[in-house]
Amino acid sequence: MTDESPAFPPPPPPMGAPAAPPAATPALPWYRRRWWKFPAWAWLTAAVVLIAAGAAGGAKKDEDNASADTTVESVADAATTDAPPTATDAPTTEAATTTTVAPTTTRATTTTRATTTTTTSPPTTAAPQPIVFSGRGDDVVNLPDTDLMVATISHSGRSNFVIWALGFDLQETDLLVNVIGGYSGRVPVNMNADTMSLQVEADGDWTI
Incomplete structure (x- = not known):
């Protein structure tokens, strides 16, 4: 804030001296005056x-x-005026088309003969000839030295019909048939490979 009054007030006049007229207030420059004034x-x-x-x-x-x-x-x-003239397209030369025909390849025909397969049949073993035993009443039949056999047995009597398998010591090992009266059937013989003979008990004709 700017003070418009002098910096220091003037000193009072001496005693008995006439009073001096009030000092004139100096005019402020324009830039120090209040803008609203x-x-x-x-x-x-x-x-x-x-x-x-x-x-x-x-x-x-x-x-x-x-x-x-x-x-x-x-x-x-200036740029438009200085632009070089447009180049004229050169004539286009069409290339000649060359067509090359590939040589024809002929494939050779190969004929393969079919393989002939020969089938060999295994040798056939002839069936052994049957051994036939026949009789009437009680009897003992000696068997050949062979393995398992199948016996076809028949009897025409009326009483008991029994057949035993006998071993090496003529001991009874297997009971093959035990019926009363007539009989016709098939039974395996020598299952244990120890049968040497057959013992027949009958009252009529029989066939083994």
Whole structure:
């Protein structure tokens, strides 16, 4: 805040001396005065100056823009004028088409003969001739030295009909048939490979 009064008040006059007239207050320069104390004509002058400055600045800016546009158009015209002429397309020469025919390859025909397969049949073993024993009543039949056999047995009597398998010591080992009266059937013989003979008990004719 600026003080408009002098820095120091004047000293009082000496006793008995006539009072000096009050000192005149010096006038303040314009830049130290309060802005609201300026007269109206000063405000009007400042407003006119600001408006004139703004109008001058806008006119200068328009001139600068117009100058820049003119420069750009000149450069574009120069570039268009200096452009080289358009080259003319050279005539196109069509290449001649050469057609090459591939040689024909003839495949040789190979004939393969079918393989002949010979099937050999295994040798057939002739069935052994049957051994036939027949009799009437009780008897003992000696068997040949052989393995398992199948015996077909028949009897025409009316009483008991029994057949035993006998071992090496003529001991009874297997009971093959035990019926009453007539009989006809088949039984395995020599299952244990120890049968040497057959013992027959009958009252009529029999066949083994």
